Amino acid sequence: MRLGLDIGGTKTDAVAVDHTGVIVDRVRLATGFGPEAVIATALDGVARIAEITGVPVPEFESIGIGIPGQVDVTTGSVWHAVNLGFDELDVGRRLGEALGRDVKVENDVKAAALGAYHLMTVAGPGPAARSIAYLNLGTGLAAGLVIDGRLWRGARGAAGEIGHIPVDPNGVLCACGQRGCLETVASGSAIARQWVSDDPIPARSLLAAAEAGDPEAVAIRSLLIDNIAAAVRVLVLTVDVEVVMIGGGLSNLGEWLLDEVRRVLTSWAVESPFLASLGLDARVQLVPVDFPAAAVGAALVGAPTGAGAVPQNQEEVAAWQK
Ligand SMILES: [Zn+2]
Numbered sequence: 001m002r003l004g005l006d007i008g009g010t011k012t013d014a015v016a017v018d019h020t021g022v023i024v025d026r027v028r029l030a031t032g033f034g035p036e037a038v039i040a041t042a043l044d045g046v047a048r049i050a051e052i053t054g055v056p057v058p059e060f061e062s063i064g065i066g067i068p069g070q071v072d073v074t075t076g077s078v079w080h081a082v083n084l085g086f087d088e089l090d091v092g093r094r095l096g097e098a099l100g101r102d103v104k105v106e107n108d109v110k111a112a113a114l115g116a117y118h119l120m121t122v123a124g125p126g127p128a129a130r131s132i133a134y135l136n137l138g139t140g141l142a143a144g145l146v147i148d149g150r151l152w153r154g155a156r157g158a159a160g161e162i163g164h165i166p167v168d169p170n171g172v173l174c175a176c177g178q179r180g181c182l183e184t185v186a187s188g189s190a191i192a193r194q195w196v197s198d199d200p201i202p203a204r205s206l207l208a209a210a211e212a213g214d215p216e217a218v219a220i221r222s223l224l225i226d227n228i229a230a231a232v233r234v235l236v237l238t239v240d241v242e243v244v245m246i247g248g249g250l251s252n253l254g255e256w257l258l259d260e261v262r263r264v265l266t267s268w269a270v271e272s273p274f275l276a277s278l279g280l281d282a283r284v285q286l287v288p289v290d291f292p293a294a295a296v297g298a299a300l301v302g303a304p305t306g307a308g309a310v311p312q313n314q315e316e317v318a319a320w321q322k
Contacts, residue, residue, distance in 0.1 A: 004111075005042055010031055013292040016060075042095055057100075066297060110297075111293075114146060114151050115134075116247065117297075118296055119245075129242040138187065138249045143231070145239055164181045167230060171184055187250070195216075233268070247286070254286065
C-alpha cells in the first residue's frame with residue numbers, strides 16, 4: 001500500500017493506492033494556512049489514511065506529497081508556495097522526523113502528471129501511452145511531462161513550465177517578470193483579471209455572459225480557448241507526447257472545454273497540412289473530474305522502480321506486487 005497527499009491551496013486530498021494501482025481509500029481535508037498549519041494538515045492526512053486502511057504508518061511502501069511551489073526532490077524542501085502561506089519550508093525533513101520514515105516530496109503538477117499517466121496506462125482501459133503531458137489549468141498554467149514512462153523534470157525542474165512562454169509582446173506584465181505569458185491569457189487568474197464579477201467562479205460568469213452575447217466576454221473566452229489550444233500545440237511540438245491530459249480547476253468546464261479546444265485545433269489543421277498530420281485534436285483528453293491525479297501521483301513518487309517512476313506495463317505491475 002502506498003500513501004499520497006496533494007496539498008492544495010484550500011483542500012488536501014489523501015489517498016491510499018494498493019499494489020495494483022487502485023485507489024482503495026481517500027479523504028479530503030481543509031488545508032491550513034502557513035508553514036505549521038500545512039505540516040499539521042499533512043500529518044493529519046497521513047494519520048487519517050492510516051486509520052481508515054488499518055495500515056500502520058511505517059508499513060506503507062511509500063509516502064509522497066504533491067505540493068505547489070518549487071521543490072527540491074532530493075531534500076524535500078519547498079519554495080514559493082504563496083497559496084500555502086510560506087516562502088520556504090523543509091517539508092520532507094519535517095514530515096520525515098514527525099513520522100519516523102522517509103517521505104518524498106514533488107511539485108503538485110509533476111505529481112499530477114504521474115497520476116494522469118498512471119490512469120492512462122495502468123488503471124485505464126485504453127492502450128498504454130508511453131508519453132503524456134498533463135496540462136494543469138488552475139490559477140496558473142503549467143504542464144508536467146512523463147516521457148517514456150518517466151517523469152521528466154529537466155535540468156532544474158523547469159520542464160513543462162510553459163505558462164511562462166510569452167505569446168503576446170504587448171500583453172500584461174506577468175508575475176515572472178516577462179510580458180504576455182501564456183498564463184496571463186489562459187488560466188483561472190487570467191479570467192479573474194479580465195472578467196471582474198461577484199461570482200466565486202469567474203469562469204462560470206464569463207461563459208454565461210459570452211453565451212448571452214456580451215462582446216467583451218466573447219473576446220476573453222476566445223482568447224482563453226485559443227491559448228489553451230496553443231499550450232497543447234507547444235507540448236506536442238516540443239516533446240511529441242501521445243496524449244495531452246487537461247486537469248486543474250478549469251477542466252471542471254468539462255466536455256464543453258474539450259470540444260472548444262478540439263474545434264480550435266481542427267481549424268488550425270485546416271490551414272496547416274503539417275499540423276493536420278499531427279492529429280492534435282485527437283490527442284487531447286480531460287482528466288476525469290473526480291480523479292485525484294496529484295495525490296495518486298504523489299503516492300507513486302516513491303515507487304521502487306526508480307526515482308519518479310511508475311510501472312510501465314502489466315509486467316512491471318506484476319513485479320511491483322512481489
Ligand atoms: Zn510569466
